[in-house]
Amino acid sequence: MAKAKKLPSGSWRCLVYDYTDEAGKRHYRSFTSDNPEKEGRLEAEHLAAEFAYTKDRKRQENTDMVLQESMEQYCILKSNVLSPSTLREYKRMIKNYYTPLISMKISKITAIQIQRWVNNFSATHSPKTTRNAFGLLTSTMALFKRSDILTDITMPQTVVPNLYTPSDTDVKSLLEHTKGTYLETAICLAAFGPMRRGEICALTKGDINGCNVTVSKSMVKGDDAQWHIKSPKTTAGYRTIEFPQFVIDIALKNSTGDKIVPLAPDSITKRFIDTIKLLDIPRFRFHDLRHYGASILHAIGVPDQYIIERGGWSTDNVMKTIYRSAITEESKKINHKINLHFETMQHDLQHDNKKA
Structure with a gap:
């Protein structure tokens, strides 16, 4: 049982443990009595004991649930x-x-x-x-x-997924094949945004101002198996993306009514899968277009903080583990640039040796 201590004011105070927070800090509840006599100490201790008893009873009731x-x-x-x-x-x-x-x-x-x-x-x-x-x-x-x-449970080792990142050639093939359709618009917004499926499906003409697209909502499936327009999961999901003019032109040209892409997210996925099967390109998911967009930004030297902001990520953890994958065509260009530098240096060295 917790014991009360007398304060400089003459009051009695008794502390009893309440809980430990996520940072490991222990928190206590304080019970005091203004009576400076022995009865005051007993009163404070009684209040503390009553709290502890009630807390334990509630805990027992909770832990009796399956x-x-x-x-x-x-x-x-x-x-x-x-x-x-x-x-x-x-x-x-x-x-x-x-x-x-x-x-x-x-x-x-x-x-x-x-x-x-x-x-x-x-x-x-x-x-x-x-x-x-x-x-x-x-x-x-x-x-x-x-x-x-x-605290001592051992989890399996994390495996970094081996995801295919689309190339410029893949994206061009998709855009050529889907020209004039809602899927063309969705591919542009995902690859050059990069926007998520739900964000694309919730987008309206009122969200477009010039080349700027405001992302403030998403289409998600609820418990009733119906699609609903909801706010983004995190504050990072709220953002404004400046697109190239050709993307805006495609989006407005292909749209009918107020919705830019009047489809549900699973409809985009189905149409995308059907399109991929028709083309002579590697199989990948619609979501991998976001990998493409983020990887291209990284390859051309855009700082991580701007990639995170444009993609609507809360931290750089996901981007570093998945989205910063090397694109084969970009890697070839960079490797060629590196090797050309060293070949030029070697050529200059040989030329200097001949002169000597």
């Missing part, structure tokens, strides 16, 4: 701060990923059981999927004060 109920409660509590797509993915994960933990009371789950689950789950799922599933488990356990058992 993991599935706890995760569902987590989703409800976060329903207004997480994106619809994230909530939809969480609910899919709860349904499919956590056997045999899902039916256990969270007060009974041990670190060994979680490590066994991670080991078995990672045998049939990628490291990224495993980490995403563990992330929801971690957030839920932390909300219900059970994160203490997660």
Whole structure:
């Protein structure tokens, strides 16, 4: 039981542990009594003990829930701060990923059981999927004060994806084949923006001012399996992109009505896949056009901070691990430039030796 201490003012104060924040700092609740006598000390200690007892009872009630109920409660509590797509993915994960933990009371789950689950789950799922599933488990356990058992869990090694980055030739082929269609507009906005599918589908003519395109919303699928216009996931998603004039001309020419691309994101994906199959170019995803846009900017020497701003990323982590991939054609140009420099230097050296 926490003991009260007398303050210089004569009051009694009793501190009782409340919680530990994400930075590892311990937080305490303070209970005081203005009575300077012994009764004041007892009063402060009684208030502190009552708080601790109530807190432990609530904690016990929470941890008596099974993991599935706890995760569902987590989703409800976060329903207004997480994106619809994230909530939809969480609910899919709860349904499919956590056997045999899902039916256990969270007060009974041990670190060994979680490590066994991670080991078995990672045998049939990628490291990224495993980490995403563990992330929801971690957030839920932390909300219900059970994160203490997660500190020594070993996760699978991260694997950097081997993604193909489209070349200038690939993009040109796509644009030639889709000329005059909504898909041509979508490809231009993704490759030269670089904009996301949802951002492209939510774009209206009112978002275009000259060559500037204001990105302030996205089309996402909700729990009802319908598409909705929502705000960006992060503040970095709000941005204004200055496009080349030809992109704006294409977007306005191909549009009908107020929507620039009156399609849903999955319709863009389907049309893009069908187009790729018809062309003699490597297979890649529509999202890889963003890789192309970011990689080209990096290849021509644009500083990272401007690439991050233009692409709407919160940090440079994603860009450094995925988007800064070398494009074959650009690499050839750069390598040729390097080798030409050294050949010129060697030629000058030989010429100087002959003169000597």
